[in-house]
Amino acid sequence: MNSNDREYSNKDITVFWYPSKCIHATTCYRELIEVFNPRKRPWVNMDGAPTERIIEVVDKCPTQALAWKWNDEAREAEHQLNTAHVTSEESIAQTKPVEIKLMKDGPLVVSGKFKVIGSNGVEIKSMSMTSFCRCGASNSMPFCDGTHRKTEFRTTR
């Protein structure tokens, strides 16, 4: 476990937060600000919504920067079996087109199989998930670093 990683629990589940995996897709706080509020400390409030709703939103995190487990061991074993099944189904669908999702007031979130060629003409790497800055203010160009929140970047589409 990285020193920046965090765990948050309620009576049913524990939510894990791995900041190094976050691409600022903003799905979590857009969906459930009562639980995921980046302006508050701690930023995750496990009392803000029912467990089922928290699970639903954590499962939408595109990078697994957010993950969760049942506190009850037997229930968690069953959950892990189901998750493994979903992952193998996804890995079969390799020929799908790359999806570029425009986040409201945020970055371009890209998923699929693709290459990124840097501004110096050198291939940065092949990836399956990333987010590109579209506010112009990122300090880690061409990728999003969450600065659009500070600059209050607004999108029309």
Added chain:
Amino acid sequence: MEHTVKQNSEQPDKRTKMSNTNKNEPVTEFTIIPNGPIKVTGNFIIKDAKDQVIETDCEVLLCRCGATSNQPFCDRSHIKVGLLD
């Protein structure tokens, strides 16, 4: 002899399979234009925040400077803004 030739003609099948394997390599490319937009080529779709697909050509320039008046596409506003990588 003709039979032999016909049997050999099955050989290209293997080659087809090989090239299919290569198709699994990423062909969609995101090229970062210095101080400009992202050029996207290959097999991709663009969805807006409401998950509606936006019709595009097979090559697009996506705004990176935040100043375009035609989001998400580049309208050359970066020249005025002076986006710095």
